[in-house]
Structure formats: C-alpha cells, structure tokens
Amino acid sequence: MLIKALDSDWAVLSENIGLWMPTEIINQEHDDKPEGEEDDEEILPGRPVPPECHAELHTDYDGAAVRWGLTHHKESAADCCQACLDQAKRAKPGEMKCNIWVYCPSETGCYSPDIYQHKNQECWLKYAEKPKLNFKDRYSESYRNSHPNAPLIVPWVSGVVST
Numbered sequence: 001m002l003i004k005a006l007d008s009d010w011a012v013l014s015e016n017i018g019l020w021m022p023t024e025i026i027n028q029e030h031d032d033k034p035e036g037e038e039d040d041e042e043i044l045p046g047r048p049v050p051p052e053c054h055a056e057l058h059t060d061y062d063g064a065a066v067r068w069g070l071t072h073h074k075e076s077a078a079d080c081c082q083a084c085l086d087q088a089k090r091a092k093p094g095e096m097k098c099n100i101w102v103y104c105p106s107e108t109g110c111y112s113p114d115i116y117q118h119k120n121q122e123c124w125l126k127y128a129e130k131p132k133l134n135f136k137d138r139y140s141e142s143y144r145n146s147h148p149n150a151p152l153i154v155p156w157v158s159g160v161v162s163t
Contacts, residue, residue: 027144027152044105044157046076053081053101054159060112060134061158063100063126073121077103077157080123084161087125100126102158110155113147131160 042057049055055077066087074080084101091097102124104110110118135154144150 025145025148027141027148044077047078049076049078049081049159052085052162053078054162055081055157056136056159057157058137058154059158060102060136060154060156061100061126061128061160062132062134063128064096065124066096066098066127067123067125069102069104069118069122069124070116072123072125073119074103074123075121077101077105080125081159081161083123084125088161096127098125098127098161100128100131100158100160102126102156104155105157106155111149111151113150 044055044057067083072083074083080103081101084098088097088099104118104120104122107120109120110122112118135156138153139147139150144152
C-alpha cells in the first residue's frame with residue numbers, strides 16, 4: 001500500500017480531495033506612489049525623542065523583557081524611551097536595567113511572529129548585555145514567505161539608550 005501511495009501523483013490526488021497548496025508563495029510589494037516622487041520623511045507622533053534614546057525607525061531589538069509591553073503603553077516613543085531611562089535609574093542591585101526600548105507607533109498595531117496581537121503604543125523595556133537586532137527596515141522575502149502575515153516594512157521603532 002505504501003509503494004502504491006508513493007507512486008501516486010500527489011498534485012492530482014490532493015486536488016481530487018479538495019486540498020490545494022501552492023508550490024511557492026510570492027509576496028509582491030504594492031507601491032501606489034507616483035514615479036519619481038520621493039518618500040516623505042517619517043514623523044513619529046509626540047514630542048521629539050531625546051538624542052540619548054538613539055531612536056531607529058523600522059527597527060526591533062532583541063532582549064530580555066524588563067517590562068512586558070502588552071500591558072505597558074506610552075503616548076509616544078519619547079515617553080517609552082524615558083520609561084526605559086527611569087527604570088534603569090530605579091533598578092536595584094542585581095536587577096536588570098533597561099537599555100533597550102521598543103515602541104509600536106502604528107495605529108493598526110505592530111507585527112510580531114509571536115501569538116499576541118501587538119497594539120498601538122505598546123512600550124517594551126528590554127535588557128541585553130550586547131544588544132542585537134531582530135529586524136531592521138524590511139522583512140526579507142524568505143522571512144515573509146515563511147511568515148505570510150508579516151508586512152513588508154518593520155513597524156516598530158526602538159533604540160539602545162546611552163547611559
């Protein structure tokens with residue numbers, strides 16, 4: 001029976017039982033901006049982010065959560081960074097001190113490959129001895145092929161604070 005199954009034409013068999021799977025997934029970028037028109041410089045809502053915050057648009061840094069962002073919302077990226085700076089000052093000896101902040105500025109929420117729906121104004125406070133990027137600017141085509149719900153552009157803004 002196994003030999004017979006292995007000799008079958010799986011494409012025809014799966015279509016006959018109503019199962020269809022694409023052989024490849026192609027994500028195409030949609031750009032409705034007229035040709036030759038430059039991208040507008042992006043503006044973060046709220047007050048300006050202080051220089052010690054080192055804000056980076058379309059960036060998601062990795063790190064251990066010092067403060068879980070699902071229940072920690074701030075009005076702006078500047079307020080999120082300030083929360084990181086304040087936590088680092090208040091941390092007791094032996095506690096992790098925030099050195100990374102990650103903020104969701106998008107009104108429709110921010111994509112992440114975990115099980116949660118990340119909302120506008122989420123503010124994640126993180127720590128990493130050697131901060132490293134999860135994602136920067138755009139999700140790669142190979143990443144989007146394996147994560148079909150991922151957008152083209154990384155929606156988060158984050159930074160590594162200087163103390």
